[in-house]
Amino acid sequence: MVVSELKHKERSRTLKHCVSAAFESNADHSKKLWVSLSKQLNAFYLFTRPHTILGTIVGITSISLLPLESVSDLSLTFIIGLIKALVPALLMNIYVVGLNQIFDVEIDKDIPDVDGDRDFGIQSFSVRLGQERVFWLCIKLLMTAYMAAMFVGVSSSNIYQKFITVIGHGILAYVLWFNACSLDLKKKTAITSFYMFIWKERSVS
Template identity: 35%
Template sequence: MQATTAAAAAQLLTDTRRGPRCSRARLGATRLSWPGRFAVEAFAGRCQSSATTVTHRFSAISQATSPRRKARRQCSDDQSALQAGCSKVNRDQHGYDVNWFEEISQEVSKKLRAFYQFCRPHTIFGTIIGITSVSLLPMKSIDDFTATVLKGYLEALAAALCMNIYVVGLNQLYDIQIDKPGLPLAAGEFSVATGVFLVVTFLIMSFSIGIHSGSVPLMYALVVSFLLGSAYSIEAPLLRWKRHALLAASCILFVRAILVQLAFFAHMQQHVLKRPLAATKSLVFATLFMCCFSAVIALFKDIPDVDGDRDFGIQSLSVRLGPQRVYQLCISILLTAYLAATVVGASSTHLLQKIITVSGHGLLALTLWQRARHLEVENQARVTSFYMFIWKLFYAEYFLIPFVQ
């Protein structure tokens, strides 16, 4: 009995040292035998105590490092906000640069268009074509086209264009109050100070070029154009000749028909080519034909402005006789001039020149007659368009003049 009890005690001691043992239940579940429960509970208590200690230490470390993390996070947020702000500023600056460039481009384009209208382009084209055509009349052969001739031609053309801008600009300065649509001074696109600056500048440029050229005929043309252009527009006693129909027509006729033909022909013949001055058939024809054409331009240009001229007391022929009568007079003068030009062309001894001058003048006369039949003088827009058509006929005539031999 004592031996049995000793054996059981020894077995219990062994189980306690080895830890819990597992035994199978009837249904296959695993359960701990009672001798090892105390050891398991002791082990679990030690693990829980260790976990609690680790948790407290991790919390302490986290609390110690959280200000640094917050600082780094704040710096990261500030850096992102700074980058976003810089990007926005760059976009705004780029947009401002684009808008500024577009505004400057539009303003420059607007000023250039205003300057183009200020120069009265139809008169500029007339001056270019007229001087070019007249400068060709003294040429006898291809050998005459040299660098010296080109230089003399360009000097005359540049001086004449600058004087042309002076004359039309001065006229606009004294006509600001008259209702003339499309002109930059009357429309407010240019200030009076700007107009005065342009007029004075181009006058100085014109005389500077003429003096530098040393050509007496060219200087004569510039001085006479200056005097007549000033007398035509300036509001002063014995001046403002545009108020009087005869004086206004005389100014335009003398400059466009006589001065341009004779002075620039003499400039090329005498000053540039160094030849004695002698009139030619083409020069006489150009002078007489352009007298008719210039008279028509001087009379017809007042038809679109008849209302403004009447309000400001300018006694143009359109105000005195009425637009319809002046219009019929202009058409009659042009058709008569074309008939005379056809006769002159038919008298030429050169077949090619005869064909060109006769057919050319006949075609221009037919075009004029066809268009003149459908014009309504009461329609100001159509009258203005027809006036520009007359300038085109004026340009075309200068292409035919060199063929009159």
């Protein structure tokens, strides 16, 4: 009788151990899958360049709002139409930035990593023309775009559009020039911060 009870207890312990091991194995497997999935999603998130997506969303949404005359125009039909415009635009945005990262290495304005490009034989604009020269070329191009927008604003017959366009782009141009003049091109962190600032300005404009 005692031997039988001992065998029963031993079988119970063995069964519990097997069940516990199975649960731990499943939990460990699930954890590994989750970690792997998280890494892949994070890699995809970084690959999409989220700051460019923000600009696309703001741009399309603001343009879509222009024809509206009152709050009552914000109907379900409008929202569905906006989503139909946003989805393909965002997919195209991801495609373009992905294509750029893979194939357009030689022509990118890679100002912070001139040394790395030079060491690996990548003839980017910064390597061929010089870091500072490329930087100011980009700034002048952006300033030209702002000046063009201000000119369009001046030629507008609507006084409110004229005021907002001219003053708004004038402020953006001033802020851009001020930040560009105070930027230290020798600091990679400063260049990265300025790069993100430009994208924020782009979203606003």
